[in-house]
Amino acid sequence: MEVKVLGPGCAKCKATYNVVEKIIKKNNLDVKLTKVDDIAEILSYDILSTPAIVVDGEVKIKGRVPSEDEIKELLGL
Numbered sequence: 499m500e501v502k503v504l505g506p507g508c509a510k511c512k513a514t515y516n517v518v519e520k521i522i523k524k525n526n527l528d529v530k531l532t533k534v535d536d537i538a539e540i541l542s543y544d545i546l547s548t549p550a551i552v553v554d555g556e557v558k559i560k561g562r563v564p565s566e567d568e569i570k571e572l573l574g575l
Contacts, residue, residue: 499573500530500555504540505548511535513563514549521569529573 503518505511515533522529534540534552543552547561551572558572 499528499553500532501573502532502534502552504534504543504545504550504552506537506540507535508548510563511549514551517564517566518551518569521566521573521575525570525573525575527573 501518501522503511503515505514515531519531521527522531540548540550543550543557545557545560549563550560551558551564551569553572559568564572
């Protein structure tokens with residue numbers, strides 16, 4: 499599974515990345531986590547508000563910081 503956190507580096511983007519990273523580490527998941535801050539790449543996902551979470555190429559959450567429970571659900575926990 500590949501998870502990307504899209505965002506230019508704002509506080510909400512960093513918080514989103516930290517929540518996702520925490521869940522992955524806590525549950526010892528085999529997930530490739532990437533932080534994407536390149537504006538061109540972010541726009542290629544056709545989103546206008548960040549942070550956004552992309553799971554295996556599909557945008558799942560955009561424009562807000564998700565809860566830990568939402569992240570667990572996205573990762574199949």
